[in-house]
Amino acid sequence: NAGVTQTPKFQVLKTGQSMTLQCAQDMNHNSMYWYRQDPGMGLRLIYYSASEGTTDKGEVPNGYNVSRLNKREFSLRLESAAPSQTSVYFCASRHYPSWGNTEAFFGQGTRLTVV
């Protein structure tokens, strides 16, 4: 199994450009998540999707939009990239519902630089 697959792995954008980060999982998980990881900080939740057809804001949603295209795929879009969005982005998935006792599976990350 591939697990969680993210594309692209690296991306450089100019300020104001848009792009979509893709994420797909093949574990039939119903919950999917987008995080960002910045130096000196723990991972922070941007958006999540509890199940196909639903999405909700996490801790740091400003400047992002998401789409849960189907059960497998959850994309993150930057409509107008800003230097503050330079970060490493991780997609994750897990089985839900559960009150915390399920393992999360992470993608390999996308290193995004906005210049």
Added chain:
Amino acid sequence: KNEVEQSPQNLTAQEGEFITINCSYSVGISALHWLQQHPGGGIVSLFMLSSGKKKHGRLIATINIQEKHSSLHITASHPRDSAVYICAVRGLYSGGGADGLTFGKGTHLIIQP
């Protein structure tokens, strides 16, 4: 919101040494995760625990719910163990699909040959 503190932030050790990484949190949890992030960036789940102790190969994770503390131990450390180790906790009342996870900042471990 839960506060998650990891120590040490950075650790350099010699191959073969016994390694301990600590994680403390401020409020009650339903589960604690230990994650490993290798150079190159991918994150892998090592353990998920809500009580007691778990062991996988040379890795051991323990948790003390009363003291709100967990430790990750590595026995007979090897250079391939060099990575960032991340502690994450899930609150007691997380629901609605939100992951409810609060992450520590990570411990950067280097094992020298």
